[in-house]
Amino acid sequence: MISDNLREVEQELRDSCALVSRQRDEVTLIAVTKTVDVEKTIELVNLGVHHLAENRVDKFLEKKEEMAVFSNVSWHFIGNLQRRKVKSVINEIDFFHALDSLKLANEIQKRAEKVIRCFIEVNVSGEESKHGIAPEEVEAFIDSLATYDRIQAVGLMTMAPFDSTVEEQHQLFAKLKNLQKTIAAKNLPHAPCTEISMGMSNDFPVAVQEGATFVRVGTALFKE
Ligand SMILES: *Cc1c(COP(=O)(O)O)cnc(C)c1O
Numbered sequence: 001m002i003s004d005n006l007r008e009v010e011q012e013l014r015d016s017c018a019l020v021s022r023q024r025d026e027v028t029l030i031a032v033t034k035t036v037d038v039e040k041t042i043e044l045v046n047l048g049v050h051h052l053a054e055n056r057v058d059k060f061l062e063k064k065e066e067m068a069v070f071s072n073v074s075w076h077f078i079g080n081l082q083r084r085k086v087k088s089v090i091n092e093i094d095f096f097h098a099l100d101s102l103k104l105a106n107e108i109q110k111r112a113e114k115v116i117r118c119f120i121e122v123n124v125s126g127e128e129s130k131h132g133i134a135p136e137e138v139e140a141f142i143d144s145l146a147t148y149d150r151i152q153a154v155g156l157m158t159m160a161p162f163d164s165t166v167e168e169q170h171q172l173f174a175k176l177k178n179l180q181k182t183i184a185a186k187n188l189p190h191a192p193c194t195e196i197s198m199g200m201s202n203d204f205p206v207a208v209q210e211g212a213t214f215v216r217v218g219t220a221l222f223k224e
Contacts, residue, residue: 002043005221009204013215016208027208030076032200032218034059038066040222045070053097053216055079057089064092078216080131083107090116097121097157097197097216100132102141105148112150119157119197122179124172127161135179142183142191153188155195155213156180160203169203173210180211 009029017024030051033041041052041063053076054060064075074094081089081098086107090096091114099105099118108116120142123132133141142153158176160169176198183193199207201220208215 002040002221003047005223006044006047006049009217009220012205013208016205020209022208027212028214030078030197030214030216031221032078032216033063033222035218036222038063042067042070044221045073049221050074051076051214053078057081057085060089061092076214076216087111095119095154098131099151099153102144105145105151109148109150115150115152117152117154119155119195120153122156122158122176124158124176125161125164125168130159130161132158135175138179139183142188142193146188146190148190151190153183153191153193155193155197156183157197159198159200162202164203166203166206169206170210173198173203173207173212177211 013027014024028051029049030053031044031049032053034055050072051074055078076095076097077089077093078097083104090108090111095117097119098121100121120138121132122135122138123130124135145151145153156176156179160172177196180193180196183191195213196211197214197216198212199215201217204215204217
C-alpha cells in the first residue's frame with residue numbers, strides 16, 4: 001500500500017537525517033510518479049506529498065491537466081528533454097532537473113515565459129551511458145549561463161550507477177556536494193546553486209547523509 005510505503009520512506013529519511021544531524025525539513029521528497037496512473041498519483045498527494053516528478057512530456061502534460069485542481073503541487077521534470085519539446089513543457093514546470101548543454105539552455109531561454117529553476121545534471125560517475133556534464137566542466141558551464149536571464153541554476157543533480165556499492169555512492173554523492181559548495185560560495189546571482197538533487201529508491205539514505213536537499217523516489221513509494 002502506498003501509505004505503508006510512504007511511512008517507510010519517511011522513516012528512512014528521518015533516520016538518515018538523524019545520522020548526520022540534519023533536520024528532516026532540509027530534504028524535500030519528490031515522488032517520481034512516472035510509472036503510475038493519475039489515481040495513484042492523487043492518492044500520494046492526499047497523503048501529503050506535494051512534489052511530483054515526471055520524465056515523459058506527453059504523460060506529464062496529460063497528468064498535470066487532469067490534476068489541475070491540486071494547485072499546491074510542484075511539478076519537477078527529471079527526464080532528458082529533447083529540444084523540440086522544450087516549448088510545450090518548460091512553462092508548465094516548477095523545476096527542471098536535467099540541464100546539461102548550452103543547446104538546451106538556448107532553447108529554454110528562447111521559450112521560457114518566466115525564470116526557470118534548473119538543476120545542472122552532472123555525470124559524476126563518468127559512465128558513458130549517462131547524461132550530464134563532466135564534473136570538471138560544470139563551473140565553466142555555469143559561468144556561461146550568466147547571460148541567460150530566463151535560467152536560474154538552483155543546484156546540481158546526479159544519478160549514481162544502478163550497480164554501485166554503498167561505498168561508491170557515498171563517494172559520488174560527496175563529490176557532487178563539494179562541487180555544489182564551491183559554486184554556491186561564488187554567490188553568483190544567476191546560479192545560487194544551493195540545492196542538490198540526488199538519491200533514488202535504492203540510494204536515497206546515502207544521498208541524504210551526503211547532503212541531498214531533494215531526493216527523487218519512485219519504486220520505493222509505489223511497489224506492491
Ligand atoms: C525514475 C527516476 C527516478 C526514480 O527512480 P526509482 O528507482 O524508481 O526511485 C529518479 N530520478 C530519475 C532521473 C529517474 O528517471
